[in-house]
Amino acid sequence: MTSKTNLTINSQRLWDHLMHTAQMGGTPKGGIKRLTVSDEDKRVRDWFKAECESLGCKVEVDEVGNMFATRAGKHNHLKPIAMGSHLDTQPTGGKFDGVLGVLGALEAMRTLVDMNYETNAPIMIANWTNEEGSRFAPAMLCSGVYAGVFTPEFAWSREDRSGINLGDELVRIGYKGQHKAGAIKFGAMFELHIEQGPILEAEEKMIGVVTGVQGMRWYEVNVTGQESHTGATPMTLRKNALLAAAHMISAIDDIGFDHLPGVASVGLIENKPNSRNVVPGEVFFTVDLRHPDENVLDKMEAAFRQDIAEIADHCRVTFEEKCIWKSPAVQFAPELISCVRDGVAKAGFASRDMASGAGHDAAYIARVAPTTMIFVPCLGGISHNEAESTTQEECAAGTQVLLNSVLAYDASLA
Numbered sequence: 001m002t003s004k005t006n007l008t009i010n011s012q013r014l015w016d017h018l019m020h021t022a023q024m025g026g027t028p029k030g031g032i033k034r035l036t037v038s039d040e041d042k043r044v045r046d047w048f049k050a051e052c053e054s055l056g057c058k059v060e061v062d063e064v065g066n067m068f069a070t071r072a073g074k075h076n077h078l079k080p081i082a083m084g085s086h087l088d089t090q091p092t093g094g095k096f097d098g099v100l101g102v103l104g105a106l107e108a109m110r111t112l113v114d115m116n117y118e119t120n121a122p123i124m125i126a127n128w129t130n131e132e133g134s135r136f137a138p139a140m141l142c143s144g145v146y147a148g149v150f151t152p153e154f155a156w157s158r159e160d161r162s163g164i165n166l167g168d169e170l171v172r173i174g175y176k177g178q179h180k181a182g183a184i185k186f187g188a189m190f191e192l193h194i195e196q197g198p199i200l201e202a203e204e205k206m207i208g209v210v211t212g213v214q215g216m217r218w219y220e221v222n223v224t225g226q227e228s229h230t231g232a233t234p235m236t237l238r239k240n241a242l243l244a245a246a247h248m249i250s251a252i253d254d255i256g257f258d259h260l261p262g263v264a265s266v267g268l269i270e271n272k273p274n275s276r277n278v279v280p281g282e283v284f285f286t287v288d289l290r291h292p293d294e295n296v297l298d299k300m301e302a303a304f305r306q307d308i309a310e311i312a313d314h315c316r317v318t319f320e321e322k323c324i325w326k327s328p329a330v331q332f333a334p335e336l337i338s339c340v341r342d343g344v345a346k347a348g349f350a351s352r353d354m355a356s357g358a359g360h361d362a363a364y365i366a367r368v369a370p371t372t373m374i375f376v377p378c379l380g381g382i383s384h385n386e387a388e389s390t391t392q393e394e395c396a397a398g399t400q401v402l403l404n405s406v407l408a409y410d411a412s413l414a
């Protein structure tokens with residue numbers, strides 16, 4: 001047994017595994033189509049299971065297909081330290097979203113085995129079923145079941161567009177396991193993932209130390225004015241719903257700038273009757289507000305409601321607004337974030353703190369276990385796209401930080 005803690009992952013081996021598994025559902029444009037619980041997903045799961053078993057790990061599957069590969073430690077009464085993400089992809093997905101988090105974990109595990117390094121706690125790799133939500137909505141479905149957000153029955157009953165449900169598909173591919181969801185416990189989880197945004201690349205930082213996932217709130221707004229003839233209705237007498245909506249959209253954009261790093265967006269708008277010589281009478285649009293801090297998100301929401309009321313008044317139109325979806329901000333575990341900081345410092349990479357702009361399995365797992373994430377850059381911030389690209393060096397850097405962070409946490413358990 002070695003007591004060395006400067007274990008170095010094998011960058012080429014990691015890259016070879018990323019490229020090898022990218023063939024399981026590989027697309028002509030260089031991406032991956034590996035929808036959850038499909039034949040391609042079964043292939044990569046079988047490969048992953050065999051690799052883990054060849055490393056001496058015990059592989060267990062729960063009733064919603066979540067996979068857990070565990071290597072014993074010195075003190076097996078301690079809860080395992082998990083590393084995990086997802087092997088499923090979008091229909092036109094890239095090679096790194098999710099996959100890096102699982103194969104990086106596998107490389108970290110392999111490094112421990114190669115060095116015959118004995119950790120205090122058992123070490124685990126988790127592969128979460130249906131993170132993408134593309135075939136079966138919603139996203140992050142089975143990490144959600146694990147965390148008690150959804151029931152297993154709800155997950156099994158989700159149907160794809162051809163009417164096939166998740167439960168039947170799990171049975172068909174042989175991954176409806178015996179264990180109750182949530183019964184396979186761990187004491188902490190680290191998720192390595194590509195950033196899926198442009199910040200690290202723009203700032204030339206190798207590692208994002210992720211402090212949480214931003215809160216998200218979605219709204220729908222209907223603005224009602226009065227349809228009238230554009231030639232015959234003087235400017236002063238109009239009730240122009242589209243003009244009011246335009247002012248509202250501009251005000252919503254300002255709310256984003258007033259609450260940075262928050263973001264405020266209008267992405268969908270319908271104008272009625274949408275005719276060149278009719279003053280618009282009815283407009284529908286959607287609003288998406290996000291911020292890492294729920295208190296600031298409350299302020300953004302209050303500003304949004306006040307602004308649209310004032311604008312409607314000024315434009316002599318009426319409106320209805322409703323919040324249709326809320327996802328609260330998640331703060332990751334400070335003790336794990338500090339292990340990631342140690343891991344980054346040890347590896348000597350440039351880093352910055354950031355909140356995740358997208359949802360991840362880690363956001364649900366954080367409800368039931370101390371959790372955090374590590375980000376690496378992706379070219380142009382592009383993800384959910386076959387052109388998604390992260391370099392071998394970046395994948396290796398994130399994986400090294402993942403291993404360092406797990407070892408830092410493990411040392412704290414000694």
Ligand SMILES: [Zn+2]
Nearest residue numbers: 097098131193
């Ligand atoms: Zn992902």
